[in-house]
Amino acid sequence: MPKVSILNSVERKFILLIGDTLIVLASLNLFINHAIDKQYVSSNLKVSVVTFGILTFFALSYILDFYNLEKVSRRRYVLSQSVYITVFFVFWVFLFTVFVYDVSYWRIPLLSFLLLTPIEVGLWRLFFSNVFKIIPTTKNVLYVYDENAMDNLKEHLEYINGDGKNTFYRVKLTYCIDNKASFLKKRTFLKAIDKIDSWILNLRNYDDLPKDLEVLMLDSILNKKEVISYSSFYENVYEAMPIKSHHHSFYELLQLRNRKIRYLQVIFSYLVNFILSFLVGLLFVIVFPFVWFLNLFFNRGPILYSQLRVGQYGKEFKIYKFRSMVVDAERSGAKMATKNDARITPFGKVLRVFRIDELPQIISVIRGEMTFIGPRPERKVFVDQLNDKLPFYGIRHLFKPGITGWAQVKYKYGEDLEDSIRKLEYDLYYIKNRSITLDLRIIFKTVTTVLFSRGV
Structure with missing residues (x-):
């Protein structure tokens, strides 16, 4: 008799998603039809609140990794995270109706919406984690x-x-x-x-x-x-490519085939670069005077520094950043930056935490030497070392280098050649699976990394 298949991670996430969605819809129904005075309820309000509520809940879920099955399996963590995220959700839905619509509320149903929704989501997720402790998952x-x-x-x-x-x-x-x-x-x-x-x-x-x-x-x-x-x-x-598995298996890793030009991808990439070039360029112009002024007192020396990096098709170009290290930081030779590098000045640490030091790279984007999403450009001295060690490293140079990329949002700060190997696995995954959806994930994760000062 055939053995019943174990639910894979995607199927378990889908079950969790269905349960969350039903609770969110039920809580929004309570809020709209019972917490808000009926004389203010209209079709426009219903559509707006439900749409805003669902988008808010799943945006928070994505940002705070609400569907990470490892975290869901931890009882103490699942309760605290459920309450934390759901409280944010009900609070933003309530504020949305306060500022967008002039309505009045019934207190008891409103309190039920604000207090019961986090409890319901927490209990559902606790039940889910306990069920899959009984049902085989591995x-x-x-x-x-x-x-x-x-x-x-x-x-x-x-x-x-x-x-x-x-x-x-x-x-x-x-x-x-x-x-x-x-x-x-x-x-x-x-x-x-x-x-x-x-x-x-x-x-x-x-x-x-x-x-x-x-x-x-x-x-x-x-x-x-x-x-x-x-x-x-x-x-x-x-979500990476196992380059150590088959050094010979170039075709298996990348599944090279003749693809039609993806016009939507090309248009999307152009729009992303145009919009972000304008926004980041504007931010660069606004921030520059403040960085220049503070640099006079806390980081004496040139405000900018430049380096040669390897770009598309192996051509070198100049990359610009706000200087975050001491002057002549590489007096003893080229060295990869580490997370707690002693060469980084106190002011430079602030610039790095909020990614302000990266802003001058907009110059390279405007010049057409870089794009916003792509493999990070590396220095030639390290590229030569990695080319000798890894047969696939040169594939990164098929595309323009990016300010941010899949390796940056998925892996920790690169400190040595071994980290560069791991990052290459993510770069190859991006090259193979490049799409609008993946680009959006990278943009979203980059924004949340900056907002929450997360190291990548």
Whole structure:
């Protein structure tokens, strides 16, 4: 009898989303039809409040990572976060009606809306987390690999089991197809495979699969079990490309194919650059006099500094920033900046926290050497080192470099070459999956990073 499939993370998030949506709609119904005096209620008010309420709730949810299943699974965290976000939601909906519509309220229904909504969302999410503590959520994995993946076996297993995050996958069994002493027909192995929920394959050539193992894999597929490549697993879970998995597998990683020109993407990119160039340029002009004045007292020396960076097609260009380090910070040679770099001045720390030091890069955008969204430009000395170490690094230069990008909003501050490798995984993911939706996510995450002073 086929085994019931374990709900994946997307399906669990969807269930959570449905529950939240029903509660939000019910609370908005209470607010509109009972808390507000009926003589003020109109079709226009209903549509406006419901639209504003839903957009506000899901905007807050996205900004504050409300659908992170790892956080939802922690009982203490799920209650505090639910109350925190929902209180913001009801407060903004209430303020919206106060400032936009001249209405009066019934006190008890209004208090019910303000107090019960956070409690209802919190209880629903507590129930959700408890249910999935009973229902299996982690998939037991059979990891199949070849001798090419053997050198990084330990690292691959760590990523599947969770590299600092809950992947909801756990390796229970491994099999190397180059193993001469095959034990595919042994009863213990067959019993172990029966308990497997997902197969993850990390192979150079899928034609090398032993016939017996192929039969078992096909049988698992018929029993609705998951069979995916390691690259697909990594891309779906980490939203990055596993460049250490297959140094030879250039085509598997990027799935190069002849695509039609995406006119909407081109138009969207042009509009984003035009609008943000105007807004950031205006902000740069406003901020410059203040930075110049404070720089005289707290950061003596040139207000701007420039560096040569590698841009599109490997061409170097000058990038400008407000100086945040001491003068002659690289007297002893080129060195990557670190998060708590001793060369950063106290005033420079303030500039960096609020990303003010990045504003002069608008000059490069106006010149056409940079764009707002794309891989961050690196210095040639580091590019040469990374090109020697990584066969895919040059792919970043297919596109214009950006002020912000997927690697910047997904990974911590890069401090060494190892961090650059991890960031390259995100850059390759962006190049492969570049779309309007992904660009919007980057813009949104960049804005929230600046507003909440989050390090990336």
